[in-house]
Amino acid sequence: MILELHYTESLHHPVAAAFLRGNNVKQWMLEIGRWNVSVSELDCYILPQSIHVTEEGGLFVIFKNPALCKNLDLLEPYYCIDQYVFVPANTRLYPEIRNEELRSVLLWELQVFHPTIGLTGFEKKDKVNLADLFSYEQNLQTDWSFAHPGIPDRILFNQILVEQMTPEEIIDAIKESIQPKPLEEIPLKKGEQPSAFEKFLDKIKLILFTGIFSVVEVVVKIIPESSPSNNYQGEGILQKLQSWLHRNMDELQKKRDSEINRLLNMFEENTDEALQYAIPLNSPYLNRGSQSVSDRLTRNPLKFNLGKLGGGDVVDGWDLGDRYYDLRTKYMNAAQKQIEQRDFKKAAYIYAHLMGDYSSAANVLEQGNLYREAAALYKDHLKNTSAAASCLERGGLYTESIELYKELQQDEKAADLFMKINQSSNAELYYEKAIISKLKNSDYLDASRVMHEKMDQPERAKIILLDGWNNTNQYEPCLKKFFDIVHVTEAKRTEEIVGLIYTKELPRYKRPGLLNVLEYVNKKHADEAVKEKVQNIAYKIIHDEAEEGNVQLLHSLKRFVPGDLLIGADASRYITNNKKQTFQEDHSKLLHLDQSIKWLKAISHRNQFLAIGTKNGHLQMARGNWYGNFEYYSWSQPVKNHTRFTFINAPYYTNQIYLHSSEGIVINKKELPKNKYFTENLTITCPIWLQNGSPVVTIGEDRNGYKLETINQEVTLHEYLLDGPLIKSTVIKFKGKIYNPSFSSTQCPLIYRNGYYYTFNEKQILLFSNKGRGVAFDLETGIRFVAASDQVHELYLIISTNKGCYIAKPDKEQLNLSKQVFARDYIPNQIVFIGALRFVIAEKKQAVLFEIDNNNVPVLLYFFETHNTIVGVLNGDNRNQFGLLEETGRITICDIV
Template identity: 25%
Template sequence: MELKLKINSKNIFPKGGILIKSASVEVWLHEIQNMGLTPDAVKVFPVPSVHANELFGCLVVCNQSKIVEIKKNNFFQLIENKLFVPEYTSITPELTQQEWHTLFSDEYHLLHPEIGLVELKDEVKWTDLIQFPISKEIEVTAPSKTVSIPHFITSMRIEVDQEKILEGIENPVSEEEMIEKLPFNMKKLLNGNNREMDKFLAYLEKNPEMAMKLAIPLDTLGTGRGGYGGSFSFNTGIGSHFNFGWIARFFDNLSAGGNNATGFFRYGFVLLFVVLARSCKGSEIKSELPSILVFIGIIIFVIFMISLLTGSQSGSSRSSGGGSFLVDSKRFNTLQSRYEKLAEDYIARGQYEKASHIYLKLLKNNHKAASVLEDGKLYREAGAIYLKYLQNKNKAAECYEKGHAYSEAIVLYKELNENEKTGDLYLILRNKSEANTYFNIVIEEYKTNFQYVKASLVYKNKIGDITEAQELLLQGWKTNKDAGKCLNNYFANCKSAEELSLAITTIYREEVSEANAAVFLHLLKHEFTKHEELEESIRNIAYEIAADRIGTNPDVASELVHFNKNNKLLLKDAMKYKLKMKK
């Protein structure tokens, strides 16, 4: 009998195998894995070629009900569990079931147009073909525990080093940046020498930004306005009853010229004055006093004339000499205006830290220094100045909060007993347990003062506990502590019409009395228009309250108009009833 394959338009027999064309066992295994199969779940039979000792490929026998992606391979039909033929083919002649079992053995057979009919006797044993690699002992080093990268930012805070921040404002320029050669004597300038001050002002006019580097504040010795300090007194005699400060000023004016002769007369006059003081005893003056006074007068006249002569030669040396003189108002105002102008220029250019340095260190205006930084949104720097120089913890805390320095702000708010603010910042830092601790303190304070509405808002908005909020509002209604607002908020917290209906009915039955019925009726007017489906039930409750009270209070009839706005007859009837009852 000769079996032949015939092309057919469809598969007559079920799919039972897949042919892989390759002589390589490695390709077979690779293709099986690509098709999503495992070697232990299928049977694989090698298919011989028409040439001796060659392989045509292999046939993979799999579950017929399982459809797989075969890639570039070919499906084969299985006839009577005996013969594999290509798909879309049929076999001639047709055989009966008995003939199939008679002609073919129990082994599988394959009929292919290229290689003919072959018997599949030997199944592939993968254990004989696959060689496992020799295992090597490898020392595995466990990596360090990784840090998880967050997918989103939940909170942000900035750690503040107050000393570092202030150092940048107080000392914006290092000593290396100071110019060594200056057109004035810094030591004399700091001692109040007016001549050096004139040089300094002229230098600043040409180099205004050098004020930042030189850092000479207005309150430095000799650069601040004030009174003269030369006040002398004696323990005994007539001198103990007078102030001799004018003498000190007179001597300073003489010595300012720098003339040696004038200095000599100065000291001579001091000697004579001491002799005069010693000659005084109580209210008695020795007989030599008149002659001494004449002598002193002559000396004073001579000194006065010499001072005029030396003054004309030295020009303005008296006003510009060193010593203990203070800078006059004109120079003081000039220096102050220079500093202020420089600070304003820095503000205009957006250099708020430099402007703040001038106000802080040169003009000694700490409040302005802080406000400039705050206006420039340098909140952490402003907070440091408010805290250190102005001791204003409220402003410092506000600035730290705006600058996201929440830890520093929390410390200050705790000191100020701002518990709600403290809780708010802990919420920002995602520390809910600590936040609730401070919110509960706030709630207790509100409850002590019978501020149930405020306490409920903290429960609702900060802690997120609506149940406790409703309990507090109901407590305020029961104790008649701001009862109207409490019950209004209680109704407002109801999320649905059903919940509101239940709340109104329950409170009406259990918590409404003659004392608070009028308030309850007034609140029903606000709830009546919220939900159309509740209008009838609320109207009925309003009628019941009005019926109980209308005998003693005829004005209650007017309240019913709000629940029947389209009923104009009710308005007339209410007016007639009230008029009748009053008569």
């Protein structure tokens, strides 16, 4: 039988070797160097030129680890058959032969079947040491001290920047892309077009009438005209002149009204053309109550120029009256249409130039990937540096974003971007700054994360995590993370390290935490020695606790001996039999958060709660449940003493929670994972649109965010996706007058139920529908804040005022406000519903529980007193409990009989 090589078009086997043809050693070395593979991973043999000529024909290289060949571009690759025979990658042996039969005909330890050389082979002792292929000449004894040092290396570039266009130049480019039409007047119907003389005459009339009217008004005030006799009821000369002027000016106003009507109609017919005539509603020259020197609208080019935002071009004053809301609604609808059509430039023009809403303009520019323009609006017009930095980052403008992050002292973000532009030395510098800041904030867990994940320093991270186990309230998660790293870096030492962690001097309060960590390690490791070590220490901890009266940890035994099906029942029986004899201190009425933190506010979210506080000028957060399990998180940004925080959540719709600060602090997103203590994960965030301004925000049933905002004294409702993009805006038109339509208080919520929203200003409850129709209810007294029942029960509002509290049960556009005032003697810090009909009014150191009876009248049930200032009222583990969080971290659990 004769074996032959037959060509095949595709590779059927993994590559394991390569042939370097020729006898040039230098070429061999260059090719091997190109692979960037250590020579210790290679076995090399020299092949002859043919089976008849023994001179070198090439170098045959075998990869000890064939996986190294996967991404290499080899000139002549080979694969291996049965560990003994190497053949070219694009060939196969013919005829096919079984491995046992092939082995019976082989002559050497290794065979190479080359298409032209033929079948050759070698023993493993023939392996070539590549170092032996180099020859070194005798060193010369020469004095080199007089040698010229040569030309120094050029200084390396730190960065290369492309000269960018200015924002104004970019916006001018947008303007050119829109291609505005020539300036013309709004087209009129046939026969309505006035002549040039008529238009000129109308302007002269308006100027003249306005001047005469002003003079007459002054004269009438100074010299009031009297009647000739007591019986004469007619008008005097001045009054007749005023009436005549009114009639003529009304005629001119009618012409102006027809212009506005045509503009409103034009929005229905041709939005693009209508925008060219649109009146900027944010212009400082616009006066809805004054007369104009012109009765004609003129066409405006669709300019979007950052340098002219907020006014600068004189425009006519227009007396729009109620048409103002109609026109603003048309603008909103036009902007929404442009967003749907993905014409984000034009939508930004409408928001910024026509309505003065720079926040929405920046948002839609960002949606259109116009990041530089959006960042310019955020930074220069909205004074939101954080939003500008984030925007530039999303746009890949890393160098500019880095400078803003450095200004904001967000060192880790700056370092991340330095890594993206391959400036590792700068990245390391700013990672170190971030670590120092986190350690100063006692956040050992996050500091270790940067060391391990960002700087690849596992040993240093382990040291920090052990410090966290010994010194912080994050001791359990720190130790878990420590063993995660141990499992990767030195798994064989796990048994030894577990023994070193446990000491007899272990503080009692850490025993349950260590037991949980041991369970975690036990599940992670399959090594029997580790399991035995963990089990023995768990027995000691449980025994020590039982000796001191805490037999509840006996339930944990079954987690360490999963094969023993009886141990759980035995532990339960023992606990039951010894319950009366065992002394246990009663901790059921009190829980304690970290007392080194000054706590500011708290909120319940289904079966867990969150609390915000400060320590050493930095923001801290605790996550807790009613079993006394707590997790702690922190932010590195400094916090001013007077900063107020607001949680915005919708626990029955989403687990995403907004956290707003009165100072516009950047609240970087925190992911709070689901684990054995908490059955639901939470996300804490503050999107860009919420960072500045008041937190009059709610989360709807559709999980979108809704923000009420005042722009130029007009109220607008914006709808956003939870992660940021603006969806649409709605103008809110209220019946009657709204006093001071601003929402500056952090206790001014936006409440939503069944298509209607509720909020308040200084002395009014504001109610409006999602279609933009609103009603303002006067209370004739100052409103402190409003609290609402939760989203799954019938809506009740408790309104705290300077005269006491009112209760309301709204129904669509009816507020149904009770006339009876209750809780007159209390000055609430907060009011929180803890059920469908029960709510708590919390003062400084006292809380009062009320229940709404069948007549919708609040009835006082209980008083509760605390040691320190109450900062949070929390829903308890059941409907007959609630908790009072004090600023010191003490949580009093109040039972309701």
